[in-house]
Amino acid sequence: MAYKRQIDRLPIIPADARKHNVTCHYCIVGCGYHAYTWPANKQGGADPKANAFGVDLSQQQAAETTAWYSPSMYNIVKQDGKDVHIVIKPDHDCEVNSGLGSVRGARMGESRFSETRNTQAQRLTDPMVWRYGSMQPTSWEDAYDLVARVTAAVIKEQGEDGLFVSMFDHGGSAGGYENTWGTGKLYFGAMKIKNVRIHNRPAYNSEVHGTRDMGVGELNNCYEDAELADTIVAVGTNPLETQTNYFLNHWIPNLRRTSLDKKKAQLPDESHEQGRIVIIDPRRTVTVNACEMEAGKERVLHLALNSGTDLILFNAIFTHIVEQGWIDKEFIEKSTVAEGTKRPDLYPARGEADGKPGHLTNFSGAVEGCKVSLEDAAKVTGLKAEDIAKAAEWIGKPKDGGKRRRVMIGYEKGLIWGNDNYRTNGALVNIALATGYIGRPGGGVVRLGGHQEGYVRPSDAHVGRPAAYVDKLLIEGKGGVHHVWACDHYKTTLNAHEFKRVYKKRTDIVKDAMNSVPYGDRDGMVKAILAAIKEGGLFSVDVDIIPSQIGQASHVWLPAAEAGEMNLTSMNGERRMRLTERYMDPPGNAKPDCLIAAGLAQHMERVLRDMGDTAYADQFKGFDWKTEEDAFLDGYQKNAGGGEFVTYDALRSMGTNGFQEPATGVKDGKIVGTKRLYTEGKFSTDDGRARFMDAPWRGLQAPGKEEEKAKFKFLINNGRSNLVWQNAFLDQANDFVMDSSPYPFIEMNLDDMASLGLGAGDLVEVFNDAGSTQAMVYPTPTARQGETFMLFAFPTGVQGNVVNDGVNELVIPNYKQSWGDIRKIASAPEVTKSLSFKSREYRLD
């Protein structure tokens, strides 16, 4: 039976409840919320004077009311040591979401740590260390001391390259400007760590080097542009599920024709219609269905291309647009480089250098290099030539009256984790540059984003390009100590099966050594650990909010705080920066990551001084922060572009709307921001002119992919779903989620299921030469034969186990193009009996 809370009423928010600004800390969209808190022994009433809404709550409220909240938005938490009621509800006045909450964000309330209601009991409350054969609590001082001593000793023996670091680089959750700065200052300021990686990939690199090298920063438009565009192009993204309220609040009005008045008002000198959309995705998603239901099939073009063939499709669209003369000559002349550069000798097999896998050039160089006919592209992509031509027309052809079209191009993980990331990214940006759709209302060529952003760190130039393939080095036995900050390689890496096998083996060597020494003998303990490291062992320190899967292998856990348990700033996909105010206490002794980094730095300094290395010890000065705001002032204010205009006070007063980065000044106490980038046609290159990319098709680029495709029967496409945030680190302890998603689903074609003797909910093994994993069969009539889609990074079945170790020249993983075979493990287990395996597509019949 479906999970029901049996809650028939909720405490009413009293009129004098405290109200805090909150930005949802899950996805990139960054919806505005408010957290209301009030003492546990108080409650509001139905009378308008007795509640926060000033509304008569003895009456049924209408649809979209501000005066209702669901049980998932409610909890009891600690604030300044006392129990308080809390309601975290969407803000109707936030321009991002206009009161919408998604199935992820609207569960923030019940996903808070509550001793009273026992929610998120998995949260870490104390530093924990490996002692007597299991993880046991200890003090911060003791944990810092152990970590600093082992780390300093390893660096003494192996140099800084012996310290491996995995650290988040995002906003929201436990990221944000405060925490990326804290960790960044430690590893890139005090130290110059080279063997470093980010939470979702095995190296310290950009997901979008291509567009950046061309001079086009990837978050260059604003959400309103989706309301103004004539055509939206969505590449490798499923925004209804992964950028939910951006899609619902800004794309849908355009497709539904309700943004027409806004178009006419803001852009009066041209003709306007309801929007069209081109969706490039091998899979039919709920996004495709929603677009068809709203705009009508005739205004939706779903190009269900063969997996991994995006590059040649973009080149065909680009070529066709050029041939039809639909380009913006003036823009090309004014804003892009005039002189071409010679093709590298071994191009396209090799780029200009190892770290420069493309060929950046002028417009005509790209036209020549990318040239491909509609027919040739049709053959490779499996699409119809006329559909490719139609896409080119919807993108390029001027509007009635001869005015240029307004086109917004959005892309995400289908491209980023897809075949030939660098050049595919370039081929897509070529289209936007040729048509001049950047820096203009209704335009932009943007990544749509996963997490929110919140990056400010000292330079990472020492990391180099290509960056170190950290997971591979760890598998090869490199490194002596590994600091992990809110990363779970066990769930979110490629070649995960092998990684886990080796990581466990290496960390077990250290655990066994630690078991042989009394815990209180610190010198003996450090010696034993170092000896174990010499034998191939690895000492692992995991900083996280929960015991993660990789943490099972670690020797020290340091408990971190999340947004709301600390003040935390981030920006969303249109560079909108807000402050989430601290509204509750962190669990137990947990602390913000920036202060944990500061503590580590201070202990490193002490230990190094004790060792007599004064010069090195001095590098760890400058971490005397008392609060996260101190880290913010040291980091963002001094180092971010426009940071000098930004203060917590100003952000507080700007509520959930904040401002769009970069800040350019302050007016009447409000920070002045930047709605769109590149409005003057000057790009992020030395000369201000953007580059085109000569990016010819070269098949499946990553090593081993062609062979894997030939050998195995099923495409194991993969990605996120609506219900689950990231790798389910909080959702795994949420009854509403786990009740309907006990195992990761794998969407399968019905004939494929029949040929393997599979029924709905059956557990299957997915396997290939990289490894194996498990999933629950979800019958999907719209799935093409031989093509499956599996939920990514789920704890009870890790898709990364069957992603081979092939990466691109810049060490970007290629998760999407994975092939494997499937066999039945067991008939639908009992927990699946209460599930529904009906189509996810909204219908009206």
Added chain:
Amino acid sequence: MAKRCEKLVDIGRRQFLRGTGIAAAAGVATVVTAAPSQAKAPLARVDYPVNKLANIKDLNVNEPFDIAYPDADAPGVVLKLGKAVPGGAGPDGDIVGFATLCPHKGFPLSYSAADSTFNCPGHYSRFDAEAGGLQVWGQSTQNLPQYTLRVDDKGDIYAEGVDELLYGRLSNVL
């Protein structure tokens, strides 16, 4: 197509505002027990009225029958599915009742007889009538509130409770 959807949202809104009208039109919802009397000590849970919603004879298989519960402002349906399902009442265990305001933002759900689901024109959420109102896909953080039903010897169907908070009210009984 687009027109049809927009209209549907509009109709939805109007229907919603007409909440009491639905119940009147159905003409079967009669309050059997009154709200708890003022003098009683407050209880830990709301006291649900026992309301007669329909008689089995009123129901055709897979055709929702409009009702309102626990009061005229809370629209819902009773539905005979033709096979035993979770929460199903009656001799065949196939009679279910659900609230029909979407628990996400309160838009009125429409029933798809083709696959026995409730669908929301607001943000496309879907709930499975055959699986206790489980959200098949959607933005609601609750599964669809289902009624506790009792069917007596005469075939009269009574609602006696709801298993989730109803949209638009912070107490299921106002």
